[in-house]
Amino acid sequence: MWQTFLGKRLKGAGYAIKGACLLLRTEPSIQVQATIGVLMTIAGFYFEISTTEWMFQVFAIGLVLGLEGLNSAIEGIADFIHPNFHTKIGFIKDIAAGAVFFAAITAVIIGCIIYIPKF
Numbered sequence: 767m768w769q770t771f772l773g774k775r776l777k778g779a780g781y782a783i784k785g786a787c788l789l790l791r792t793e794p795s796i797q798v799q800a801t802i803g804v805l806m807t808i809a810g811f812y813f814e815i816s817t818t819e820w821m822f823q824v825f826a827i828g829l830v831l832g833l834e835g836l837n838s839a840i841e842g843i844a845d846f847i848h849p850n851f852h853t854k855i856g857f858i859k860d861i862a863a864g865a866v867f868f869a870a871i872t873a874v875i876i877g878c879i880i881y882i883p884k885f
């Protein structure tokens with residue numbers, strides 16, 4: 767029983783890693799956000815930010831990438847179930863993008879709080 771449970775969880779993790787690789791390979795928005803994440807990580811090492819600052823920065827990068835990935839999935843579902851123009855599809859895509867915007871603004875504020883005092 768435990769072997770089946772563990773096997774299923776490991777399989778699930780495998781699918782999730784595959785999904786993360788797919789996002790990085792196919793989604794331009796994720797590629798941009800991931801590049802910003804890498805640059806911020808380099809900046810973190812360069813400015814030798816504190817442990818607390820690392821925690822906020824890593825959290826912000828993960829939050830933006832995670833929501834951007836979900837946004838891509840919502841866009842994919844919307845295009846699949848209704849490929850033609852529809853105001854409801856437009857609304858769904860806009861609010862999904864709005865959710866990413868909240869996370870991105872949060873990340874920018876965290877970045878400003880960490881890095882502005884270092885200049």
Ligand SMILES: Nc1ncnc2c1ncn2[C@@H]1O[C@H](COP(=O)(O)OP(=O)(O)OP(=O)(O)O)[C@@H](O)[C@H]1O
Pocket residue numbers: 841848849850851852853854855856857859860863
């Ligand atoms: N099927 C649709 N019906 C109504 N409005 C749409 C539809 N598709 C897109 N839109 C509008 O266009 C905006 C951008 O759409 P989307 O996020 O799909 O990006 P895109 O530029 O069309 O394509 P992609 O992100 O794949 O490059 C949406 O937020 C929405 O306002």
